[in-house]
Amino acid sequence: MDFINSYNPFGLMFTLFPIMFIIVFGVIIFSIVKNISVNMHNNKQPVIPVEAKVVTKRYNVSTHHNSTDNNMHHSSSTYYYVTFELNNGERLEFPVPSYEFGMLVEGDSGTLSFQGTRFVSFIRM
Numbered sequence: 333m334d335f336i337n338s339y340n341p342f343g344l345m346f347t348l349f350p351i352m353f354i355i356v357f358g359v360i361i362f363s364i365v366k367n368i369s370v371n372m373h374n375n376k377q378p379v380i381p382v383e384a385k386v387v388t389k390r391y392n393v394s395t396h397h398n399s400t401d402n403n404m405h406h407s408s409s410t411y412y413y414v415t416f417e418l419n420n421g422e423r424l425e426f427p428v429p430s431y432e433f434g435m436l437v438e439g440d441s442g443t444l445s446f447q448g449t450r451f452v453s454f455i456r457m
Contacts, residue, residue: 374448384416384444386436386454387423414451416444426451 391412398405412433415425424444428436428451436454445452 370449374450377448379445379447379452381443381445382418384418384424384442384454386414386438386440387417388415389413389433389436389438390415391433414454416454418444 389412391410393408393410395406395408398407410430412428412430413425414428414433414436415423417423424446426446426449432451432454440454440456442454442456444454
């Protein structure tokens with residue numbers, strides 16, 4: 333009988349909430365630090381121009397659903413990627429802006445410029 337009277341469901345919530353808050357906050361901080369370090373690494377790299385060919389293009393659409401006060405909100409984000417093949421057979425995939433994605437056609441040959449893991453430009457021959 334003492335267990336039933338002493339059980340407090342809110343006690344569990346007050347214990348788990350700070351733990352979950354710390355975990356979520358830690359993941360956010362980790363993501364920010366990782367993005368900053370990748371950008372700093374890319375900024376230190378030289379811009380490398382190489383002869384390449386557009387091999388494949390792909391995109392990834394992520395949708396977001398949000399409901400508040402009986403209203404449903406939908407939004408989406410589209411990320412574009414292009415794979416280039418260098419003259420030595422090596423393939424590199426880069427995220428590219430939407431305007432570049434639309435201008436590139438599979439089979440195009442030209443000069444790819446990149447800086448670390450960052451796409452800079454592609455100039456057709």
